[in-house]
Amino acid sequence: MKLNSVNxxxxxxxxxxxxxxxxxxxLAYSYVKEGSExxxxxxxxxxxxxxxxxxxxxxxxxxxxxxxxxxxxKEHMVNSAMATGDFFALxxxxxxxxxxxxxxxxxxxxxxxxxxxxxxxxxxEPKSSPLTSDEKKYSFSAMVPLQLRKSINFIDxxxxxxxxxxxxxxxxxxxxxxxxxxIYETYGMxxxxxxxxxRKVNGAVQGDSRLSALPFKVLPKVKISTDQRNCxxxxxxxxxxxxxxTNDIVELTSTSEFLWLGRHDNVINSGGIKLIxxxxxxxxxxxxxxxxxxxxxxxxxxxEKLVLIVEGKLNREEVLMKIRRSGILGNYQIPKEVxxxxxxxxxxxxxxxxxxxxxxxxx
Numbered sequence: 001m002k003l004n005s006v007n008x009x010x011x012x013x014x015x016x017x018x019x020x021x022x023x024x025x026x027l028a029y030s031y032v033k034e035g036s037e038x039x040x041x042x043x044x045x046x047x048x049x050x051x052x053x054x055x056x057x058x059x060x061x062x063x064x065x066x067x068x069x070x071x072x073x074k075e076h077m078v079n080s081a082m083a084t085g086d087f088f089a090l091x092x093x094x095x096x097x098x099x100x101x102x103x104x105x106x107x108x109x110x111x112x113x114x115x116x117x118x119x120x121x122x123x124x125e126p127k128s129s130p131l132t133s134d135e136k137k138y139s140f141s142a143m144v145p146l147q148l149r150k151s152i153n154f155i156d157x158x159x160x161x162x163x164x165x166x167x168x169x170x171x172x173x174x175x176x177x178x179x180x181x182x183i184y185e186t187y188g189m190x191x192x193x194x195x196x197x198x199r200k201v202n203g204a205v206q207g208d209s210r211l212s213a214l215p216f217k218v219l220p221k222v223k224i225s226t227d228q229r230n231c232x233x234x235x236x237x238x239x240x241x242x243x244x245x246t247n248d249i250v251e252l253t254s255t256s257e258f259l260w261l262g263r264h265d266n267v268i269n270s271g272g273i274k275l276i277x278x279x280x281x282x283x284x285x286x287x288x289x290x291x292x293x294x295x296x297x298x299x300x301x302x303x304e305k306l307v308l309i310v311e312g313k314l315n316r317e318e319v320l321m322k323i324r325r326s327g328i329l330g331n332y333q334i335p336k337e338v339x340x341x342x343x344x345x346x347x348x349x350x351x352x353x354x355x356x357x358x359x360x361x362x363x
Contacts, residue, residue: 007115009117011092014027015121029047041101045111056072057069079239081117083220091117094120095136095138096122096138098142122138130143130147131157137159139160140162141162143163146166161181162185163201201214221238226250247263248262270303280306284328287328290310293309297361306335307335311341314340
């Protein structure tokens with residue numbers, strides 16, 4: 001699709017109304033001038049999109065580093081939207097629910113998909129419980145895990161749902177197994193203009209755990225490989241002029257599929273044994289209701305010892321006893337210590353800042 005100054009599909013509709021370029025520009029101006037805080041951000045984005053410029057500035061989330069503002073080509077955003085449309089078989093006039101903040105790339109790209117693919121999009125104020133009934137049906141939507149959890153009773157009003165922006169816990173995946181809504185976990189980042197891969201997480205036959213081990217499948221035109229650290233390398237010139245080198249440890253299962261194992265920068269070296277926190281956390285998610293993560297703490301004997309850091313208050317000995325009795329972790333994966341923290345450090349969009357939280361602990 002060629003980029004032009006309009007870049008609005010003739011079938012595009014916003015909150016039940018169709019718009020010409022002029023009408024959409026006027027709507028955007030009214031949002032900026034008189035709208036709520038969310039509507040102002042939506043208006044700002046629409047004005048940016050309708051400008052003849054070739055780039056749009058976006059803010060990274062800061063979950064894996066210092067938040068920064070980067071520029072993304074509109075042409076790449078269009079290409080990403082088209083790839084998502086192909087992968088999920090979206091067609092003009094399909095209905096979409098938009099319930100994400102417009103501050104970050106996920107909210108911007110959901111709007112771009114509607115603009116480019118001619119979708120009928122309903123935009124609502126972002127909140128933790130976006131669905132309060134199942135009266136209206138939608139073809140597609142995107143949520144963070146918390147929104148899915150709080151909308152689970154009405155989630156079947158959506159045909160296909162993508163979930164990202166935060167860890168998708170195993171217990172939440174278990175809760176959605178019997179839902180008709182097709183739910184996909186996504187993999188991506190701001191630099192890849194949201195997701196470049198997805199995997200279905202529900203619909204397994206009772207007692208069949210194969211879905212939990214399904215690999216991510218890449219979207220059209222995305223090529224993947226690994227570097228010497230076994231971290232994912234993404235080659236997708238239609239969305240990024242440069243090859244993207246990630247810190248995500250993966251196992252390639254085919255030329256177009258991979259299993260995500262964890263972050264290289266989170267790996268803990270405990271007595272010469274390398275532990276991947278995300279794998280341990282996935283297992284523990286079925287045992288601990290509070291927010292938590294595992295990390296390495298300096299230790300004279302081991303170099304680093306594995307510790308479990310929990311938000312809020314729990315009985316430390318009971319937690320460790322529960323973990324040991326469950327048998328879900330190997331001996332080296334069992335935390336040596338449980339540490340309680342009143343409140344985790346977070347990014348503005350609610351992602352846990354591991355390193356900053358660990359600094360609160362001292363030595």
